[in-house]
Amino acid sequence: MVPNVNKTSLHPGGVVPLLEHTEIEEELHERANIDYDRVAIIENPSVAVLYEDALVHESGTAIVTSGALTAYSGEKRGRSPLDKRIVKEESSEKNIWWGPVNKAMRPEIWRIHRERAIDYLNTRDRIYVVDGFAGWDERYRLNVRVVCARAYHALFMRNMLIRPAQEELEHFQPDYVIYNAGAFPANRYTEGMTSATSVAINFAEKEIVILGTEYAGEMKKGILTVFFYEMPVKHGVLTLHSSANVGKEGDVTVFFGLSGTGKTTLSADPQRALIGDDEHCWSDRGIFNVEGGCYAKCIGLSEEKEPEIYRAIRFGAVLENVVFDSQTRIVDYNDSALTENTRCAYPIEYIPNAKIPCLSTTHPSNIILLTCDACGILPPISKITAEQTVFHFISGYTSKVAGTEDGVNEPQATFSSCFGQPFLALHPMRYARMLADRITHHKANVWLLNTGLKYTRAILDAIHSSELAKANFEIYETFNLHVPTSVSGVPSEILNPQKSWKLGEANFKDEVTKLAKLFLENFKIYEDEATPDVLKAGRNPSPVYGEFLYLT
Numbered sequence: 001m002v003p004n005v006n007k008t009s010l011h012p013g014g015v016v017p018l019l020e021h022t023e024i025e026e027e028l029h030e031r032a033n034i035d036y037d038r039v040a041i042i043e044n045p046s047v048a049v050l051y052e053d054a055l056v057h058e059s060g061t062a063i064v065t066s067g068a069l070t071a072y073s074g075e076k077r078g079r080s081p082l083d084k085r086i087v088k089e090e091s092s093e094k095n096i097w098w099g100p101v102n103k104a105m106r107p108e109i110w111r112i113h114r115e116r117a118i119d120y121l122n123t124r125d126r127i128y129v130v131d132g133f134a135g136w137d138e139r140y141r142l143n144v145r146v147v148c149a150r151a152y153h154a155l156f157m158r159n160m161l162i163r164p165a166q167e168e169l170e171h172f173q174p175d176y177v178i179y180n181a182g183a184f185p186a187n188r189y190t191e192g193m194t195s196a197t198s199v200a201i202n203f204a205e206k207e208i209v210i211l212g213t214e215y216a217g218e219m220k221k222g223i224l225t226v227f228f229y230e231m232p233v234k235h236g237v238l239t240l241h242s243s244a245n246v247g248k249e250g251d252v253t254v255f256f257g258l259s260g261t262g263k264t265t266l267s268a269d270p271q272r273a274l275i276g277d278d279e280h281c282w283s284d285r286g287i288f289n290v291e292g293g294c295y296a297k298c299i300g301l302s303e304e305k306e307p308e309i310y311r312a313i314r315f316g317a318v319l320e321n322v323v324f325d326s327q328t329r330i331v332d333y334n335d336s337a338l339t340e341n342t343r344c345a346y347p348i349e350y351i352p353n354a355k356i357p358c359l360s361t362t363h364p365s366n367i368i369l370l371t372c373d374a375c376g377i378l379p380p381i382s383k384i385t386a387e388q389t390v391f392h393f394i395s396g397y398t399s400k401v402a403g404t405e406d407g408v409n410e411p412q413a414t415f416s417s418c419f420g421q422p423f424l425a426l427h428p429m430r431y432a433r434m435l436a437d438r439i440t441h442h443k444a445n446v447w448l449l450n451t452g453l454k455y456t457r458a459i460l461d462a463i464h465s466s467e468l469a470k471a472n473f474e475i476y477e478t479f480n481l482h483v484p485t486s487v488s489g490v491p492s493e494i495l496n497p498q499k500s501w502k503l504g505e506a507n508f509k510d511e512v513t514k515l516a517k518l519f520l521e522n523f524k525i526y527e528d529e530a531t532p533d534v535l536k537a538g539r540n541p542s543p544v545y546g547e548f549l550y551l552t
């Protein structure tokens with residue numbers, strides 16, 4: 001029993017005169033001035049503890065019928081890309097791709113935000129510490145510590161990081177620390193602020209500070225940006241905004257896709273083991289997942305359509321911003337009253353055929369670029385060459401789906417380089433070159449797959465059975481893509497939009513030319529970093545791009 005003094009009827013617990021402090025408390029006190037004598041620091045709590053705390057202290061949390069905890073993220077129900085900043089400092093400055101994605105923050109301003117976040121955490125009665133690993137390959141993994149005010153955020157990151165064994169938690173030394181004070185706003189009068197939200201990353205201090213947004217996805221995507229910086233710069237390892245799975249023969253498929261375009265859905269496949277749904281690295285020894293969990297979109301989810309994901313939403317999983325019946329606690333996955341971007345985070349082992357440890361020493365044999373072209377101009381599936389891969393990877397033509405980013409309420413056609421522009425740390429061409437080298441070296445097939453179609457799964461099955469690699473192809477003009485003439489289970493007439501276009505040939509020609517011009521216009525931004533090969537291909541009409549490049 002700890003002796004206490006000064007008990008009163010209003011304060012029956014009294015005051016504990018001298019407290020012993022744990023290693024984590026000492027470290028937080030020293031590093032961040034956390035007031036360990038006032039704030040209860042809950043260290044690596046269990047799922048049950050986090051449920052109880054969330055239910056008692058956080059309004060909007062509930063347990064739903066499947067046993068999952070559901071939480072409400074407040075006003076921000078998607079990421080805030082305009083409020084993301086990188087601290088401009090000597091060690092990383094020359095490597096960073098400065099611009100609208102990575103806006104610079106002065107170290108002095110960083111200190112103000114950091115102090116504000118810590119001041120807020122120090123006003124809380126309890127804060128949570130979650131320690132976990134990022135990166136399943138031990139050679140590259142980072143120790144991540146999350147310090148946050150909400151039990152929901154702690155549970156989210158407990159699911160999304162790789163959970164260390166009990167003995168690995170002892171004397172855990174973080175490489176990166178996330179301070180999440182998202183319930184408290186940033187000071188809008190601080191230099192450079194355009195709103196009360198701030199997500200700031202400091203690569204020298206190895207810290208992330210979050211203010212003014214409780215959207216949990218900011219934390220996991222913050223770690224992705226850390227990987228987009230650390231891996232190529234320090235280890236020559238390529239980071240991918242992709243999912244990955246592996247077949248029974250050990251063949252690995254990687255799916256690149258912008259947020260909400262099908263990485264999680266398409267990589268959950270009963271015939272294939274899941275390596276991961278969102279963040280991977282490609283090293284000299286194969287592919288490894290960065291995360292210990294998955295973060296699936298839930299809108300329209302049903303057990304029939306996506307059984308693995310539906311059944312993963314159980315005790316321990318965290319639902320975000322879903323609508324549930326207040327009596328029965330049944331979730332209505334079709335209700336988008338709070339957001340289109342309803343989500344669930346669950347540990348990867350909740351997917352029955354997850355491959356644990358989440359890595360493969362076999363290099364990918366199929367690379368799939370998920371284009372999500374709502375206009376239907378790009379074919380449902382086409383095979384592309386290594387040179388076309390660089391072009392399409394850099395272009396990243398896809399859609400921003402509703403709700404994933406703050407302020408995007410309708411699906412929007414967009415170019416998002418590397419199919420993950422908001423998360424890149426370096427110039428996209430650096431990643432594209434690394435990708436092209438690996439594809440050529442390992443002789444991977446590359447496919448451009450349009451998602452959101454009824455037949456997407458059937459097409460994927462044909463890729464995995466090797467049917468498509470052996471198919472007959474015809475040339476899809478303008479983009480010079482190789483389109484298969486038939487795919488099992490897919491009506492042949494839909495394979496070539498030129499043939500299935502409902503509004504006539506002239507309209508088709510107009511639309512396809514319009515899109516091709518947009519591609520070329522967009523590509524100009526990247527020309528300064530393009531290799532001579534890519535530039536040459538870009539300036540001369542060539543068999544690689546054919547008529548497409550002629551448009552310049």
Ligand SMILES: Nc1ncnc2c1ncn2[C@@H]1O[C@H](COP(=O)(O)OP(=O)(O)O)[C@@H](O)[C@H]1O
Pocket residue numbers: 257258259260261262263264265266277278295296297298299300301451452453454455456457
């Ligand atoms: N053909 C399709 N391919 C992939 N996703 C589809 C398709 N049709 C509809 N969807 C829906 O699109 C969303 C894709 O989200 P998700 O797989 O979580 O994306 P990501 O992992 O890339 O963020 C899901 O809600 C899924 O049900």
Ligand SMILES: C=C(OP(=O)(O)O)C(=O)O
Pocket residue numbers: 078079217218221258259260261278295404
């Ligand atoms: C969570 C996000 O993305 P993804 O759908 O790729 O997980 C996001 O962009 O905030």
